[in-house]
Amino acid sequence: MxxxxxxxxxxxxxxxxxxxxxxxxxxxxxxxxxxxxxxxxxxxxxxxxxxxxxxxxxxxxxxxxxxxxxxxxxxxxxxxxxxxxxxxxxxxxxxxxxxxxxxxxxxxxxxxxxxxxxxxxxxxxxxxxxxxxxxxxxxxxxxxSHPNAVSGYAKEQPQATLSVTFSPDLPAQTEEMLALMTQVISLDPRPAYHQRPEYQALHPDKIYQLRLYDFEIGFIVEGNGQAKVMTINR
Amino acid sequence: MxxxxxxxxxxxxxxxxxxxxxxxxxxxxxxxxxxxxxxxxxxxxxxxxxxxxxxxxxxxxxxxxxxxxxxxxxxxxxxxxxxxxxxxxxxxxxxxxxxxxxxxxxxxxxxxxxxxxxxxxxxxxxxxxxxxxxxxxxxxxxxxSHPNAVSGYAKEQPQATLSVTFSPDLPAQTEEMLALMTQVISLDPRPAYHQRPEYQALHPDKIYQLRLYDFEIGFIVEGNGQAKVMTINR
Missing domain, CATH: 2.40.30.70 (YaeB-like)
Structure with missing residues (x-):
């Protein structure tokens, strides 16, 4: 059925x-x-x-x-x-x-x-x-709304863990677009195993590609919890 | 599609x-x-x-x-x-x-x-x-959970508004079944217009039939917010 x-x-x-x-x-x-x-x-x-x-x-x-x-x-x-x-x-x-x-x-x-x-x-x-x-x-x-409900392995909201900076030679963007990129990247969208120090040590220059609307955004993550947007293309 | x-x-x-x-x-x-x-x-x-x-x-x-x-x-x-x-x-x-x-x-x-x-x-x-x-x-x-969310016409939980009694000549029931009947009836399942005094005055002896599991339960509602279970049949 x-x-x-x-x-x-x-x-x-x-x-x-x-x-x-x-x-x-x-x-x-x-x-x-x-x-x-x-x-x-x-x-x-x-x-x-x-x-x-x-x-x-x-x-x-x-x-x-x-x-x-x-x-x-x-x-x-x-x-x-x-x-x-x-x-x-x-x-x-x-x-x-x-x-x-x-x-x-x-x-x-x-x-x-x-x-x-x-x-x-x-x-x-x-x-x-x-x-x-x-x-x-x-x-x-x-x-x-049950604020006191118990929820296994997902007790807390994911926190922003990366601070986001922008390479100085990027094309100009609206405030909204900058805020959106900052928010999305600050929550660290990388796969969990990419966040390990061992992985980062082996791939220090890895560029992550993120797509928002029709923007292609390339960013890198530096060891100290810093993301830097390197490219923005449409 | x-x-x-x-x-x-x-x-x-x-x-x-x-x-x-x-x-x-x-x-x-x-x-x-x-x-x-x-x-x-x-x-x-x-x-x-x-x-x-x-x-x-x-x-x-x-x-x-x-x-x-x-x-x-x-x-x-x-x-x-x-x-x-x-x-x-x-x-x-x-x-x-x-x-x-x-x-x-x-x-x-x-x-x-x-x-x-x-x-x-x-x-x-x-x-x-x-x-x-x-x-x-x-x-x-x-x-x-958003306890402070605003919700139009459904702000509060429906409250129990009827007190429930049982006619003395009913067949014996388990504690669980009595509690279940009491809970369900106390929330007043009648249609809203049946709850108006005018309607009640015209139909003082109306018996409402409720089915829980395979029990047929008949109850009446007296003017003062009192429900009385009259029949329980299987």
Whole structure:
């Protein structure tokens, strides 16, 4: 028995590739994004009263993980555990999971009609641009908020661990773009094993490529927790 | 473009009909339930590490709402507004919604293999028994808990408003069953308009039928906020 669902819209975010997407969005509360609603779900009546809520749940599909999850794999390696230990997929928020359903808590910004489209603007987005949206629900604190819940290996929010500087000869960027690059890189998107001193000693000049919107950003990481943006290309 | 999903299991709860199911589960934290996992998702490895979490998200399908949502209806009448005002479906948790996706926060109890089945025991269930489960994810407080979020017309948890008594000539029941009936009825499952004094004055002897497991429970409501269980049949 299977269930057939129809996406209600599509999410637009700065993240045009997986590398650099913060985990659980909580790390980046002001990353802007919007959802374009597909007819008939673009009817503004469907959103009547939504501006009374500060936060929304976005139920979506990890569409880029689908090909890789043809067969069921019960164990995954959470990045939070350094990529060494395996945990059950249902004890994780891994994108490689049955049905590829993702859940993100975002801030409501506004809803508007723009050139014949309904756009729901949100912030705190941690999804790949192009993500199919399956549902939108209001966040209800009395039901959804359990600040004292216990959460295994993911007790605390990932902290910014890199300070970010920019090479002086880069093309000029908007304040927003500089802030976005700084935020994303400061959370250290590198794989856990690249963060080990042994790895860094062997690859001191490694350039990491990050894609945000249509910008290709190259950065290096110096031993003392310093990231430096070397190239910005479109 | 549509998305095909396969339920990973089926939820078992005391609620064999919609009438009486508390809204947002928060009202009934100790209602017991379990999920039986469908192969291949019954592999215990898929749950490795889950006992480190106190709470879980259950993503499910409102399977009994499917027939009624063949065509898209953007407005619903939230019970919280007395059934009078209409709100947008995406500004509500109504079960009559595109894709019929539901989201419930429950407590983790234990996971076990019982006669060849994997059962994930949970509590705080607010789903109809037989609900198809699409995903299970750990609750992560740093990402999911926003106690100060603003939530429109659903600011506070529904409170128990009826005190419950039992007619003396009822068949003997277990303590658990008496506690369950008391909890469910005390939250007043009647439609909002039945709670108005005018309605009650016209229908003083109305018997409400509630079904829990395979028990048929009949109760009346007296004017002063008193519910009395009159019949219990199997």
């Amino acid at each position: 299977s269930v057939e669902l129809t996406p209600i819209g599509s999410l637009h975010s700065p993240f045009s590739q997986k590398f650099g997407i913060p985990r659980q969005s909580a790390g980046l509360t002001d990353i802007p994004g919007y959802i374009t609603l597909t007819p008939p779900y673009d009817d503004l009546n469907g959103f009547r009263g939504i501006d009374a809520f500060s936060h929304l749940w976005i139920v979506f599909q990890f569409h880029q993980s689908i090909e890789q999850t043809q067969s069921y794999s019960p164990l995954i390696r959470p990045p939070r555990l350094g990529g060494n230990d395996k945990m059950g997929v249902f004890a994780s928020r891994s994108s490689f999971r049955p049905n590829n359903i993702g859940l993100s808590l975002v801030k409501f910004v506004k809803i508007e009609r723009v050139s014949g489209q309904t756009r729901l603007h949100i912030s705190g987005v941690d999804c790949l641009s192009g993500t199919p949206v399956l549902d939108i629900k209001p966040y209800v604190p009395y039901a959804d | 549509s998305v095909e999903l396969t339920p990973i299991g089926s939820l078992h709860s005391p609620f064999s009909q919609k009438f009486g199911i508390p809204r947002q589960s928060a009202g009934l934290t100790d209602i017991p339930g379990y999920i039986t996992l469908t192969p291949p998702y019954d592999d215990l490895n898929g749950f490795r590490g889950i006992d480190a979490f106190s709470h879980l998200w259950i993503v499910f399908q409102f399977h009994q709402s499917i027939e009624q949502t063949q065509s898209y209806s953007p407005l619903i009448r939230p019970p919280r507004l007395g059934g009078n005002d209409k709100m947008g479906v995406f500004a509500s948790r109504s079960s009559f919604r595109p894709n019929n996706i539901g989201l419930s926060l429950v407590k983790f109890v234990k996971i076990e293999r019982v006669s060849g089945q994997t059962r994930l025991h949970i509590s705080g269930v607010d789903c109809l028994s037989g609900t198809p489960v699409l995903d299970i994810k750990p609750y992560v407080p740093y990402a999911d």
